[in-house]
Amino acid sequence: MIANLKSILENIFSFLCLVKSILILSLFFLSCATNNSNESDIESIRVDLTFERFDLKFYNQKPDVIPALKKEYPFLFPKQFSDSVWINRQKDTLQILLQDAVIKVFDNIKPLEKKVSNLFKHIKYYFPSIKIPQVITLTNNVDYQIKTVYSDSLLLISLDTFLGSENILYEGIPNYIRKELDKKYIVSQIAEKFSIYVIPPIENRTFLAQIIYQGKKLFLQDLLLPQDEDTIKIAYSKNELDWAIKNEVYIWKFFIENQLLYSTDIELVERFIDPAPFSKFYLQLDNESPGKIGRWIGWQIIRSFHEQNPDFPLQKLLNMSSQEIFNQSKYKPKR
Numbered sequence: 001m002i003a004n005l006k007s008i009l010e011n012i013f014s015f016l017c018l019v020k021s022i023l024i025l026s027l028f029f030l031s032c033a034t035n036n037s038n039e040s041d042i043e044s045i046r047v048d049l050t051f052e053r054f055d056l057k058f059y060n061q062k063p064d065v066i067p068a069l070k071k072e073y074p075f076l077f078p079k080q081f082s083d084s085v086w087i088n089r090q091k092d093t094l095q096i097l098l099q100d101a102v103i104k105v106f107d108n109i110k111p112l113e114k115k116v117s118n119l120f121k122h123i124k125y126y127f128p129s130i131k132i133p134q135v136i137t138l139t140n141n142v143d144y145q146i147k148t149v150y151s152d153s154l155l156l157i158s159l160d161t162f163l164g165s166e167n168i169l170y171e172g173i174p175n176y177i178r179k180e181l182d183k184k185y186i187v188s189q190i191a192e193k194f195s196i197y198v199i200p201p202i203e204n205r206t207f208l209a210q211i212i213y214q215g216k217k218l219f220l221q222d223l224l225l226p227q228d229e230d231t232i233k234i235a236y237s238k239n240e241l242d243w244a245i246k247n248e249v250y251i252w253k254f255f256i257e258n259q260l261l262y263s264t265d266i267e268l269v270e271r272f273i274d275p276a277p278f279s280k281f282y283l284q285l286d287n288e289s290p291g292k293i294g295r296w297i298g299w300q301i302i303r304s305f306h307e308q309n310p311d312f313p314l315q316k317l318l319n320m321s322s323q324e325i326f327n328q329s330k331y332k333p334k335r
Helices: 002-043 054-058 063-072 083-091 093-105 110-126 183-198 207-224 230-234 238-246 248-257 267-272 284-288 293-308 314-319 322-329
Strands: 051-053 134-138 148-150 154-158
Touching: 002 110, 051 054, 051 110, 054 063, 054 093, 054 134, 063 083, 083 093, 110 183, 110 207, 148 183, 154 183, 183 207, 183 230, 207 230, 207 267, 207 293, 207 314, 207 322, 230 238, 230 293, 238 248, 248 293, 267 293, 293 314, 293 322
Parallel strands: 051 134, 134 154
Antiparallel strands: 148 154
């Protein structure tokens, strides 16, 4: 009798396990089908986008092209500067060196045009009213603080800030900045600038609000750049990303135990959010950590919210307060 009961229970348990497996597989395939359907719809969106190579029109040209360029691109020629400034710049040795390097790295711009067009197809899918901007490439004295500029009708890309981290022209620039001066980051840089355009400013100065704001920007890249690795979206090396994943529970524990979430200490931005060679826990492990670890934690909070609320409208999420997101995310480090 007992043996028969045991056999029945084992059969029931096996059946429940089978049902669970079928449900998991069904959800997985449903998710894949939905994603594939989205991508199919996105691919069908028409985006007419071409790069205007202002850099080629300006450098290695005769001074008599300047009046026509000023008429075509008035926003690139501040009125307080006379034509002599632009003529001297055309002939400047450093500027010519930069442009020669740009031509060498970006000898074929078509692959980049295709990637940026694909980004704007995704943008049009999630934000239908967004205009496709005029895209202009230029050089800008390796100003890595302004690698790209985005507005509702204009996108500027400073190609001289994406020549590759080992380029000799970047000597003297700190390594943690140099590593992002690579063309593989161009599209994610544009996506980040776009996210600033569509995500409302931070509602308060708490550390929680700051990291969730950054998390929204990175989560938007999940949607706009679904084929890109996380290393590209946050500009981490594989080792840096592995460190963040492995130490997620300890990072979160540090933030909680030191009561940082609701702190308005401005130094926390420098320690955990701004680009830096490493994050500053003021512990022995600092040198092992990547910079911007607060952004990464904010990203995981937003992802956790999305897992809990998969059908939640994107626009509503982007406008939602950090506290509401945090409360509903049920965020808990996975390791």
